[in-house]
Amino acid sequence: MLKVESLSKTFGKGSNNEKLALDKVNLSLEEGEFVTIIGGNGAGKSTLLNCISGVYEIDEGRVILDSVDVTFFPEYKRSVHIGRVFQDPLRGTAYDMTIEENLAIAFAKGKPTGLRPGMTKKDSLLFKERLELLDLGLENRMNQKVGLLSGGQRQALTLLMATIVKPKLLLLDEHTAALDPTIARKVLNLTRKIVHEETLCTLMITHNMKASLELGTRTIIMHEGQIIMDFKGQERSTMTVERLIEQFEKRSGAVLDNDRMLLG
Amino acid sequence: MTFLVLQGSFELGIIYAIMALGVFISFRTLNMPDLSVDGSFVLGAAVSVIMSSGGQPLLGLVIAFFAGCGAGVITALLHTKLKIQPLLAGILTMLALYSLNLKVMGGRANIPLINKATVFSVLEKTVLGDYSKLLLSLIILLAILFLLYLFLNTRLGFVLRATGDNDHMVRALGVNTDFVILMGLAISNGLVALSGALIAQSQSYVDIGMGIGMVIIGLASVIIGEVIFGTKSLLRRLFAAVLGAILYRLIIAFALEIGMPSTDLKLVSAVIVALAMAMPVIKKRLSLVKRKLTVAHHEGSKRPNA
Amino acid sequence: MKKPLAALISVIMTMTLMFSLTACAPSKAVNSDNSGAKKKIGIVQIVEHPSLNTIRESLIKELQVKGYKDGENITIDYQNAQGDQSNLKTIAQKFVSNKYDLIVAIATPSAQAVVSETKDIPILFSACTDPLGSGLVTNMDKPNGNVTGTSDAVSAEKIMDLAKRITPDIKRIGALYNASETNSVSVINNLKDYAKKNNMTVVEGTVTNSSDVQQTVTSLVGKVDAIFSPIDNTVASAMPVVTQIANKAKIPVYVGADSMVKDGGLATYGINYDVLGKETANMAVEILKGKKAGDLPVKTMKDMNIYLNKDTAKAIGINLPDDVLKAATQVFGN
Numbered sequence: 001m002l003k004v005e006s007l008s009k010t011f012g013k014g015s016n017n018e019k020l021a022l023d024k025v026n027l028s029l030e031e032g033e034f035v036t037i038i039g040g041n042g043a044g045k046s047t048l049l050n051c052i053s054g055v056y057e058i059d060e061g062r063v064i065l066d067s068v069d070v071t072f073f074p075e076y077k078r079s080v081h082i083g084r085v086f087q088d089p090l091r092g093t094a095y096d097m098t099i100e101e102n103l104a105i106a107f108a109k110g111k112p113t114g115l116r117p118g119m120t121k122k123d124s125l126l127f128k129e130r131l132e133l134l135d136l137g138l139e140n141r142m143n144q145k146v147g148l149l150s151g152g153q154r155q156a157l158t159l160l161m162a163t164i165v166k167p168k169l170l171l172l173d174e175h176t177a178a179l180d181p182t183i184a185r186k187v188l189n190l191t192r193k194i195v196h197e198e199t200l201c202t203l204m205i206t207h208n209m210k211a212s213l214e215l216g217t218r219t220i221i222m223h224e225g226q227i228i229m230d231f232k233g234q235e236r237s238t239m240t241v242e243r244l245i246e247q248f249e250k251r252s253g254a255v256l257d258n259d260r261m262l263l264g
Numbered sequence: 265m266t267f268l269v270l271q272g273s274f275e276l277g278i279i280y281a282i283m284a285l286g287v288f289i290s291f292r293t294l295n296m297p298d299l300s301v302d303g304s305f306v307l308g309a310a311v312s313v314i315m316s317s318g319g320q321p322l323l324g325l326v327i328a329f330f331a332g333c334g335a336g337v338i339t340a341l342l343h344t345k346l347k348i349q350p351l352l353a354g355i356l357t358m359l360a361l362y363s364l365n366l367k368v369m370g371g372r373a374n375i376p377l378i379n380k381a382t383v384f385s386v387l388e389k390t391v392l393g394d395y396s397k398l399l400l401s402l403i404i405l406l407a408i409l410f411l412l413y414l415f416l417n418t419r420l421g422f423v424l425r426a427t428g429d430n431d432h433m434v435r436a437l438g439v440n441t442d443f444v445i446l447m448g449l450a451i452s453n454g455l456v457a458l459s460g461a462l463i464a465q466s467q468s469y470v471d472i473g474m475g476i477g478m479v480i481i482g483l484a485s486v487i488i489g490e491v492i493f494g495t496k497s498l499l500r501r502l503f504a505a506v507l508g509a510i511l512y513r514l515i516i517a518f519a520l521e522i523g524m525p526s527t528d529l530k531l532v533s534a535v536i537v538a539l540a541m542a543m544p545v546i547k548k549r550l551s552l553v554k555r556k557l558t559v560a561h562h563e564g565s566k567r568p569n570a
Numbered sequence: 571m572k573k574p575l576a577a578l579i580s581v582i583m584t585m586t587l588m589f590s591l592t593a594c595a596p597s598k599a600v601n602s603d604n605s606g607a608k609k610k611i612g613i614v615q616i617v618e619h620p621s622l623n624t625i626r627e628s629l630i631k632e633l634q635v636k637g638y639k640d641g642e643n644i645t646i647d648y649q650n651a652q653g654d655q656s657n658l659k660t661i662a663q664k665f666v667s668n669k670y671d672l673i674v675a676i677a678t679p680s681a682q683a684v685v686s687e688t689k690d691i692p693i694l695f696s697a698c699t700d701p702l703g704s705g706l707v708t709n710m711d712k713p714n715g716n717v718t719g720t721s722d723a724v725s726a727e728k729i730m731d732l733a734k735r736i737t738p739d740i741k742r743i744g745a746l747y748n749a750s751e752t753n754s755v756s757v758i759n760n761l762k763d764y765a766k767k768n769n770m771t772v773v774e775g776t777v778t779n780s781s782d783v784q785q786t787v788t789s790l791v792g793k794v795d796a797i798f799s800p801i802d803n804t805v806a807s808a809m810p811v812v813t814q815i816a817n818k819a820k821i822p823v824y825v826g827a828d829s830m831v832k833d834g835g836l837a838t839y840g841i842n843y844d845v846l847g848k849e850t851a852n853m854a855v856e857i858l859k860g861k862k863a864g865d866l867p868v869k870t871m872k873d874m875n876i877y878l879n880k881d882t883a884k885a886i887g888i889n890l891p892d893d894v895l896k897a898a899t900q901v902f903g904n
Contacts (some may be wrong), residue, residue, distance in 0.1 A: 115445075
């Protein structure tokens with residue numbers, strides 16, 4: 001489904017702050033695969049997602065989505081087939097519009113942006129059904145402005161918006177990082193449920209090592225712009241957090257001293 | 265205040281309300297400060313007068329609208345394609361329009377419309393007479409309000425509102441925000457130009473300097489309307505912009521009635537807008553002061569027993 | 571790498587736009603044939619306006635009559651600032667740096683811009699209502715510097731006397747003018763003096779730009795019996811709307827110039843701009859023949875004429891008295 005070939009991205013070329021964020025990264029995802037990505041700060045995780053989704057233009061390499069080379073497509077063109085949830089709960093929704101209206105825009109993904117009514121009664125009913133499945137009581141607040149929702153509720157809504165039209169690829173960028181533990185767990189469970197039900201090809205960045213091993217079918221570790229570990233199946237199901245750290249330090253030559261990752 | 269003053273204020277307010285709606289689209293809906301308004305207003309007026317001189321006042325209004333759309337497109341392209349900041353892009357368009365408007369006016373800085381038919385003059389001959397300006401403008405305004413409300417509830421309208429809120433989200437949902445901004449600024453400037461076109465036919469002349477300060481007046485109208493009428497729903501906000509424009513004219517008329525020289529009017533506008541924008545902060549401060557006083561009062565009444 | 575490129579492209583685009591517009595600008599370039607014998611005259615006008623245009627046209631015609639033909643023994647460079655003060659500055663600097671032999675500045679803002687640019691080149695102003703108050707000359711009889719000219723000063727007194735003949739019962743007069751135009755202020759001060767002597771009151775109606783005019787006039791008509799407006803560029807540019815509102819309220823509007831009467835004012839006792847242009851031409855000839863500008867006294871027009879507008883009179887329900895009609899130089903309207 002997703003193929004990333006020799007992807008490279010450098011920031012601040014030619015200046016003092018030049019940084020090679022991604023170094024000839026190769027990655028291949030099958031349809032329905034749920035991959036978690038973990039790594040220290042500056043490892044290139046978010047950059048990878050941003051390059052795949054088109055927010056950043058890449059310097060070298062190719063991005064191929066479902067056999068279509070999208071390397072030179074602008075962000076909005078790629079978004080038609082990609083669903084995203086960001087780390088910042090504010091970034092996925094329009095705070096001044098209602099829950100319904102936000103869902104209406106998400107539901108229109110892939111359809112022409114014309115003068116057809118933004119939302120019909122039929123749509124409204126559909127949204128209500130989907131919101132009920134989230135089990136957060138949002139279905140009773142459909143006419144309320146998103147700005148009134150809490151972070152967790154917003155992320156849940158963003159998740160729904162990202163998947164209401166089934167995407168070919170779901171990109172989750174530490175989407176529970178800004179939430180408190182109880183809500184974070186709820187959103188993670190929601191994620192697991194939706195991805196499983198729709199068999200979505202998913203790439204999820206998380207800072208939580210335990211979660212990275214529990215969710216999904218495959219785990220990737222990034223360090224300094226490269227993928228240094230990639231395991232699935234038997235190897236993964238027997239992996240523990242301690243062994244993971246040990247392996248990481250051996251492969252990268254760096255000490256894993258990221259508190260968030262170790263304690264989170 | 266005489267009836268004439270009242271009627272005049274409403275006439276002006278209704279036509280300027282169309283401009284306020286245009287400013288509402290760019291400043292509030294798209295969240296983009298568009299200063300080309302000063303230029304688009306005169307562009308609409310110039311086109312309107314030139315076409316009325318040629319015997320086509322109604323067509324003049326239509327073409328004025330589209331000319332304004334063109335101005336908006338330029339600003340949008342400067343921003344989306346050349347990555348120029350919206351504020352600067354609007355200023356560049358306004359500058360360019362200054363020369364362009366003069367060209368439209370054939371090199372003259374002022375063109376009077378004496379004895380030529382305007383959209384109003386035709387009606388004035390009918391039984392409506394004196395009220396024809398008021399009624400025709402009102403009909404046009406209501407039609408625009410209706411169409412605008414419908415538009416803002418279409419798919420394009422939804423993404424327009426969302427782009428002003430959070431353009432990241434809109435792009436992540438597969439919509440070309442460059443196109444949305446283009447449409448938004450086109451409609452916004454189109455409305456402003458239409459307003460200018462109506463004013464020119466109403467007052468029977470166009471002057472190259474008649475657009476100066478329009479964007480400020482438009483903003484003041486929108487802000488005054490929001491503070492007084494609230495922002496709860498989209499429909500309410502549209503009405504607020506309109507009522508704010510009318511109220512602004514009434515305030516000016518009132519200031520003139522009590523003898524304030526028109527040179528002070530700009531100061532009055534500034535004070536009103538500042539007050540309007542500070543209203544939420546003022547309200548908070550007042551409630552805080554109230555709580556402090558209540559607490560102090562309780563403390564005071566407790567002490568004797570200690 | 572994109573930001574600088576974008577900025578460069580936008581600058582190039584703007585400059586290309588600028589050049590293409592100046593290429594289409596309707597200006598008459600001075601011939602680079604500097605054969606010494608031809609005198610170079612620069613004419614600068616603040617804005618396109620019938621009265622100002624009349625002055626320029628009759629000036630050029632009279633010069634020709636007196637033997638100075640454009641293209642033969644003189645070259646005339648006419649520039650119009652299109653209402654923009656900063657353009658005036660640019661034009662003035664151009665005239666001075668090209669070392670013209672004479673500069674004619676039509677209207678006060680034009681004159682003020684040129685006067686500050688040169689103390690050597692002779693400057694001839696025309697249609698400046700108050701040369702002393704505007705800082706153009708320090709002495710009307712012997713200006714002494716390089717500046718002199720013709721003034722279109724009108725007498726508020728004479729206009730009000732005429733007004734009293736047409737509408738004898740007016741007591742409260744509205745003064746409609748832009749206080750930042752020095753040409754207007756002096757005439758309004760005369761009006762106030764007249765009012766004091768004649769038991770009338772003056773209500774101020776100042777405007778800062780043409781957009782203010784509508785609401786200011788609407789407010790005035792409820793408070794006065796008549797409106798007075800001098801030769802004010804701001805009011806003149808909005809004359810149609812002044813007429814609309816004043817006629818509706820049946821208030822007579824007495825103005826300072828014939829063009830304002832043509833645009834709807836009721837009456838004026840004003841000057842003939844054709845004659846003003848001719849007088850300016852006469853002074854220009856003297857300077858071209860070698861006289862110093864500072865030795866020529868500023869000329870004010872002695873001959874004033876009555877201009878009336880029949881349509882306006884009808885609209886506000888006034889019968890123009892026969893003797894006034896007979897004495898009028900021109901009556902506008904059907």
